[in-house]
Amino acid sequence: MLSFTASESSLGDVFVANRAQLWHVARRIVRTTELADDVVQDAYLRIADGACDRKIDKPMGYCCQVVRNLALDHCRRQSLEATYRTFDIDVETVDVPGPPAPDTVMRDRQVVGLIEQALSQLPARTRVAFQLYRLDGLTQRDIAAQLGCALGLVNRLIAEADEAIGAMRHLIKD
Amino acid sequence: MTEEQDDPVWRAAWAWVRREHDREGFDEAARVELVTWLLADPLHRKAYDKAARLWLLAGLVPPVADVEAWKKSQARPSSQEDA
Numbered sequence: 001m002l003s004f005t006a007s008e009s010s011l012g013d014v015f016v017a018n019r020a021q022l023w024h025v026a027r028r029i030v031r032t033t034e035l036a037d038d039v040v041q042d043a044y045l046r047i048a049d050g051a052c053d054r055k056i057d058k059p060m061g062y063c064c065q066v067v068r069n070l071a072l073d074h075c076r077r078q079s080l081e082a083t084y085r086t087f088d089i090d091v092e093t094v095d096v097p098g099p100p101a102p103d104t105v106m107r108d109r110q111v112v113g114l115i116e117q118a119l120s121q122l123p124a125r126t127r128v129a130f131q132l133y134r135l136d137g138l139t140q141r142d143i144a145a146q147l148g149c150a151l152g153l154v155n156r157l158i159a160e161a162d163e164a165i166g167a168m169r170h171l172i173k174d
Numbered sequence: 175m176t177e178e179q180d181d182p183v184w185r186a187a188w189a190w191v192r193r194e195h196d197r198e199g200f201d202e203a204a205r206v207e208l209v210t211w212l213l214a215d216p217l218h219r220k221a222y223d224k225a226a227r228l229w230l231l232a233g234l235v236p237p238v239a240d241v242e243a244w245k246k247s248q249a250r251p252s253s254q255e256d257a
Contacts, residue, residue, distance in 0.1 A: 046234065056236050056237075057237075057240075058237075061237070062236050062237070065233070065234075065236075065237070066234055069230060069233035069234060070230070072233075073226070073230045073233075076194055076226065079205060080205070080208070080209070083202070083205040083206060083208070083209045084209055086206070087209055087213065089213070108231055108234070111228075111231050112231050112234045112235055115228075115231060115232050115235050116235045116236070116238070119235060119238070120238065124244060125244075127238060128241050128244050128245075131237050131238070131241060132241065134195075134232055134233050134235075135233065135235070135237050139196070139198065140196075146245075147245065147248075148248075162188075162192065165228060165229070165232045166184075166188055166228075168228065169184065169224065169225075169228060171228070172224045172227050172228050172231075174220065174224070
């Protein structure tokens with residue numbers, strides 16, 4: 001359900017208008033232009049058509065976040081498959097390349113909403129630290145510098161957010 | 175604490191995903207160690223894929239906190255340490 005008013009451009013519109021820039025965000029992370037195309041397409045499917053019920057303050061920032069995190073996940077899978085090959089093992093492709101199925105997008109969207117709810121129960125400081133860490137990709141050291149607090153405290157805050165997310169494990173289907 | 179959270183395979187899988195995210199020091203040797211663990215039992219791979227998916231989806235949560243505003247509020251001398 002879209003909650004945007006007609007005068008505001010939707011996330012999908014922002015994505016389309018900035019597609020070239022978003023492609024470059026992906027391309028800086030993944031190895032090939034084809035993979036960058038895949039990541040952008042995947043991100044678009046997740047973002048278009050009411051990815052989020054509430055209004056997002058910085059729509060382009062959110063688009064970049066989705067592209068970057070999907071691209072990093074692609075890289076993770078690729079590095080893992082490369083290591084599998086050094087073991088002389090045929091990698092069974094776990095995720096079929098190409099765009100995610102519509103029901104996967106729907107299901108993922110629900111899970112994202114539930115994780116968001118779980119995170120919203122945490123203290124503000126924990127949410128800020130987690131946001132810098134997971135959404136903006138800062139290291140725990142950078143976060144300590146940004147927030148002007150000890151690294152040990154940042155470690156604890158991230159661990160707290162981790163715990164809350166790990167508890168949502170049952171939401172991921174086999 | 176639920177039984178699920180106590181599951182040592184899940185704990186290990188989650189720890190691997192978190193180590194990968196931190197990247198610092200997650201080199202080829204670490205990756206080989208990870209794959210060795212994944213190959214030890216099909217359940218390991220299953221738990222790992224689940225953990226990686228959960229972590230990815232956590233990265234798609236839209237930002238809520240206004241970090242700058244929060245930092246300013248913390249900088250005020252009257253602000254209280256809340257933990």
